[in-house]
Amino acid sequence: MRFYLHLALWCALFAVFLFFSIPVVGPALLENKIGPIDPNHSTDSYLSGLTRVRNGTELFARVVETLPRDKSITVFVDAGSSSSEFLGMLVAYLSWPRDVQIIRVNPSTYSRELSAINASSVSDVIFCNLKPPVWIKNKTNFGSSITVVSAESLTPNQ
Amino acid sequence: MTLPGLLAAYLTLFAAGFGIVMLLTRGTVLNLVECAGLSWLFGVGVVSLLLWLGGIFLSGLILQSFVALVCVALGIVAWRMQRSTSIQFSLPRPSNRVEWILASALAIELVIIFFVSLKHTLGWDGLFNWEIKARYAFLSSGVLPQSYYANPGRAFTHPEYPLAIPFTELWLYLWMGAPHQFWIKTIFPIFYIAGVLLLAIFVTRLSGKRWLGLLIALLVPFVPFVTASPGGVIVGYADIPLAVFYLTALGYLLCAGERDFFFYAAALTFIPWIKSEGIILWAILAGIGFVVAARQQRVRFFLLSILPGILLLAGWRIYLKAMHAITPSDFARPTFEILRGNLNRIGEICATAFAEISESSHWSIFWLLALVAVIYLLLSRNSSRLLLAIAVVAPVFLYLSTYIFSAWPSYTAHITSSLPRLLLHVMPAAWLAIGLALSLAKTKKSEPG
Numbered sequence: 001m002r003f004y005l006h007l008a009l010w011c012a013l014f015a016v017f018l019f020f021s022i023p024v025v026g027p028a029l030l031e032n033k034i035g036p037i038d039p040n041h042s043t044d045s046y047l048s049g050l051t052r053v054r055n056g057t058e059l060f061a062r063v064v065e066t067l068p069r070d071k072s073i074t075v076f077v078d079a080g081s082s083s084s085e086f087l088g089m090l091v092a093y094l095s096w097p098r099d100v101q102i103i104r105v106n107p108s109t110y111s112r113e114l115s116a117i118n119a120s121s122v123s124d125v126i127f128c129n130l131k132p133p134v135w136i137k138n139k140t141n142f143g144s145s146i147t148v149v150s151a152e153s154l155t156p157n158q
Numbered sequence: 159m160t161l162p163g164l165l166a167a168y169l170t171l172f173a174a175g176f177g178i179v180m181l182l183t184r185g186t187v188l189n190l191v192e193c194a195g196l197s198w199l200f201g202v203g204v205v206s207l208l209l210w211l212g213g214i215f216l217s218g219l220i221l222q223s224f225v226a227l228v229c230v231a232l233g234i235v236a237w238r239m240q241r242s243t244s245i246q247f248s249l250p251r252p253s254n255r256v257e258w259i260l261a262s263a264l265a266i267e268l269v270i271i272f273f274v275s276l277k278h279t280l281g282w283d284g285l286f287n288w289e290i291k292a293r294y295a296f297l298s299s300g301v302l303p304q305s306y307y308a309n310p311g312r313a314f315t316h317p318e319y320p321l322a323i324p325f326t327e328l329w330l331y332l333w334m335g336a337p338h339q340f341w342i343k344t345i346f347p348i349f350y351i352a353g354v355l356l357l358a359i360f361v362t363r364l365s366g367k368r369w370l371g372l373l374i375a376l377l378v379p380f381v382p383f384v385t386a387s388p389g390g391v392i393v394g395y396a397d398i399p400l401a402v403f404y405l406t407a408l409g410y411l412l413c414a415g416e417r418d419f420f421f422y423a424a425a426l427t428f429i430p431w432i433k434s435e436g437i438i439l440w441a442i443l444a445g446i447g448f449v450v451a452a453r454q455q456r457v458r459f460f461l462l463s464i465l466p467g468i469l470l471l472a473g474w475r476i477y478l479k480a481m482h483a484i485t486p487s488d489f490a491r492p493t494f495e496i497l498r499g500n501l502n503r504i505g506e507i508c509a510t511a512f513a514e515i516s517e518s519s520h521w522s523i524f525w526l527l528a529l530v531a532v533i534y535l536l537l538s539r540n541s542s543r544l545l546l547a548i549a550v551v552a553p554v555f556l557y558l559s560t561y562i563f564s565a566w567p568s569y570t571a572h573i574t575s576s577l578p579r580l581l582l583h584v585m586p587a588a589w590l591a592i593g594l595a596l597s598l599a600k601t602k603k604s605e606p607g
Contacts, residue, residue: 013523013527013530014377014527016522016523017377017522017523017524018380018522020522020523021380021381021382021522022380024382024519024522025382025386028274028382028385029270029274029385031277034273034277035340036340037340037341038340039339039340040339041279041280041340042279042280042285042289042339043285043339045279046279072311075311089314092311092314093285093286093290093315096293096294096297097294097298099305099311100311101311102314
């Protein structure tokens with residue numbers, strides 16, 4: 001009797017377990033497909049989704065190559081947007097070996113953080129999913145969400 | 159160059175692990191599946207350690223050659239030992255129709271998991287906590303430079319996290335000649351496969367029923383968080399590898415033969431080398447190990463077995479200090495004052511944890527199964543099953559208690575973001591508990607796995 005109760009309990013538990021599992025696991029196994037078998041498989045995929053740039057890892061590496069090596073890069077991200085923060089981390093990831101600083105801003109701190117940038121130690125400021133100030137003329141857009149601005153051009157009178 | 163390099167990286171890694179397995183084996187029959195699983199785990203541990211320690215003095219091709227030479231030497235030692243000692247390999251075959259069906263289904267399932275895990279990108283942590291270290295080390299002649307550890311702008315990549323996973327990825331990069339985010343994803347399903355096969359072996363040994371071991375192994379990927387969520391086998395995180403090391407150390411501890419104790423000690427050593435949270439799991443298994451050793455009057459042997467882990471932990475701390483690594487800021491330093499001030503968090507922590515474990519899209523009713531299994535084990539009046547119950551329950555309680563010291567602005571957000579992955583560390587051990595609870599037979603330890 002005890003054995004049959006034991007058996008019934010575990011059969012019921014496993015049945016319920018599979019009843020809830022299969023609708024989640026089944027579709028997850030079928031989604032996506034393998035590839036492309038690419039060295040930058042993950043970063044390209046993220047950059048493509050966030051900036052609409054294909055082959056973004058290599059192209060962004062070329063942008064970083066043009067920046068001065070002796071100064072650091074400051075990355076501005078929107079503290080209220082997880083996609084902006086993720087993009088900021090991606091930019092930091094791809095900016096090696098340069099020193100980076102990620103600054104999370106919100107509307108009340110944005111101007112203050114911008115004015116605190118020291119152009120003698122920072123070469124460029126990269127805005128991720130953030131609009132740079134309107135007075136900046138000299139800027140480089142990388143896809144739809146990344147803007148690279150020289151730290152010197154952040155001063156309004158220039 | 160990429161695929162031959164990948165193959166060479168895997169061969170050397172397995173050779174090193176195989177050498178360690180043979181050095182730890184004492185004149186017995188060795189299950190080939192078990193040997194392969196352990197070779198992978200110990201190979202990862204040894205190669206990553208050699209790259210880290212070797213990197214203090216060497217770099218570039220010299221570092222790669224040094225590590226490769228040690229791997230080959232360990233492989234040769236293993237081969238010679240196998241020829242000169244009484245160690246024999248066995249490959250247990252299913253003995254009846256049910257076992258054949260379950261074993262075939264498991265083989266198909268493992269192939270599916272392998273391919274499914276290649277379909278996804280590296281997840282957030284997979285990229286920014288683990289692969290990033292491998293890439294930066296590769297771009298810096300195989301050694302992570304001091305500027306990485308000390309750069310506040312890259313604190314989000316957790317420079318203080320240990321290097322087992324990133325340096326395994328680095329080993330693949332060094333052989334392939336370039337960073338390759340696609341091919342390094344292959345290491346994660348291998349961890350999964352090794353873990354599931356070892357789980358099947360442990361359930362079989364401890365219950366005496368091979369069909370039960372195969373059934374439990376077959377059910378693991380039906381936990382949605384394993385196969386369908388960020389944190390599982392598909393995204394390149396360290397949580398599944400850590401869970402596999404925890405299971406391995408625990409499984410051999412419960413088997414409790416002399417050879418098993420060596421394997422326990424080796425797996426235990428590498429637990430804190432996989433992920434920082436491993437120190438909690440290490441402490442729990444060291445505590446359980448002490449109880450087992452005391453019962454067997456092998457306390458001195460036990461003390462020797464935990465020594466490598468202590469040295470590794472201390473060495474890594476000293477190294478981080480020397481590198482001026484950024485101090486992690488997720489948790490406040492535990493003090494009685496903070497404990498007293500944050501005791502009011504306990505209710506919310508329990509409520510958030512309950513919401514997580516009952517989240518069917520993450521776990522189905524897995525934790526209910528685990529709870530029933532723990533009750534079975536507690537009622538069994540068998541000390542080894544009681545220790546297993548402790549090994550399932552204690553990490554969950556300790557993990558939850560750490561949130562009392564969370565320094566996040568919202569500690570509930572901290573729980574929500576990290577607890578599912580922490581629970582994953584205990585998941586294979588909980589499956590072992592379920593397997594043993596399912597078995598009504600008395601414990602048999604010498605059944606062939």
